[in-house]
Amino acid sequence: MLAGFVEGPAAVSLRRPVPLDTPLAVASSGAGAASLLDGEQLVAEAVAEPFDVEVPQPVDLAAAREATTRYRGERDGMFSRCFVCGLAREDGFHVHAGEVPGRGLVASPWTPPDWAADEAGNVRPEFVWAALDCPATFAAPALGFLARFAVRIEAPVAAGRDHVIIGWPLGAEGRKQHAGSAIFTSGGDLVAASRALLIVPRGS
Numbered sequence: 001m002l003a004g005f006v007e008g009p010a011a012v013s014l015r016r017p018v019p020l021d022t023p024l025a026v027a028s029s030g031a032g033a034a035s036l037l038d039g040e041q042l043v044a045e046a047v048a049e050p051f052d053v054e055v056p057q058p059v060d061l062a063a064a065r066e067a068t069t070r071y072r073g074e075r076d077g078m079f080s081r082c083f084v085c086g087l088a089r090e091d092g093f094h095v096h097a098g099e100v101p102g103r104g105l106v107a108s109p110w111t112p113p114d115w116a117a118d119e120a121g122n123v124r125p126e127f128v129w130a131a132l133d134c135p136a137t138f139a140a141p142a143l144g145f146l147a148r149f150a151v152r153i154e155a156p157v158a159a160g161r162d163h164v165i166i167g168w169p170l171g172a173e174g175r176k177q178h179a180g181s182a183i184f185t186s187g188g189d190l191v192a193a194s195r196a197l198l199i200v201p202r203g204s
Helices: 061-070 125-139
Strands: 010-014 025-028 033-038 041-048 098-100 105-110 145-153 163-173 176-185 190-199
Touching: 061 098, 061 105, 061 163, 105 125, 125 145, 125 163, 125 176, 125 190
Parallel strands: none
Antiparallel strands: 010 041, 010 145, 025 033, 033 041, 098 105, 105 163, 145 190, 163 176, 176 190
């Protein structure tokens, strides 16, 4: 949601865990940057940031559905209550990206629910960002927590229609993991792409 305070493609950096049930403030410095604050503590920063990421060829819907059988998440694991990919939730997005054999990436189908859409029937940007997160996480060599996320939305994402989300690794530096993700229509048209920095917990 913080990215909505800047114009165009944006990157958001998380500086500390986001507190729940707590009023937070947004400080905006024009169209190019915004900060999320818990009192005087900086929670997250957003900046307008065009970025390039080479997006792999899409995965067809049938292959994406089959890939979910190889989803690495667990019903009682670290991400089991995740809004996007958690197996322990019935009210989430059910994006369970698993390996696509021979492609070096993970994929999942996604049919955005109507409640995630605006009055025009298009998925709200914050939900597009959310859906892109988990496939990038599970594409990385080791599971980590999101630290920085850059997203560009190329076209509206229609609620109630089948889409395919993919994620692919972009390298690692120690505990830092880099990965990309993208959303395609069922016909293979790119509608959104991302680049993620994830941090693997110490001792993992």
